[in-house]
Amino acid sequence: SLSPDGLVPNMLAFNVGVELGQLLALAxxxxxxxxxxxxxxxxxxxxxxxxxxxxxxxxxxxxxxTGYFVS
Structure with missing residues (x-):
């Protein structure tokens, strides 16, 4: 479970990490x-x-x- 303390910094750190990973993959x-x-x-x-x-x-x-029209 996520702690309510530090939720915003944790979310920002996660998103920055994802973006850095994408930049490394692109490079x-x-x-x-x-x-x-x-x-x-x-x-x-x-x-x-x-x-x-x-x-x-x-x-x-x-x-x-096909899945859209059949279901």
Whole structure:
């Protein structure tokens, strides 16, 4: 259970920690993407990855819409 004393500082500290974690994750992704873009096969690989991500998105939206209309 949360103590009533110090609730606001605890919430602020948690949110700041989450935001710092997101910034660190973004920095890592940008570093990896920078190295990946230098590869000669980047365009071919990026096209394939984007195609797979779009297909996964269409499948997920199909599942969500099916669940919405069936239930």
């Amino acid at each position: 890592g992704i940008l570093i990896v993407m920078g190295f990946w873009r230098r590869l000669p096969s980047f365009n071919r690989q990026a096209y394939g990855v984007n195609t797979i991500l779009m297909m996964a998105g269409f499948v997920l939206i199909g599942m969500q819409l």
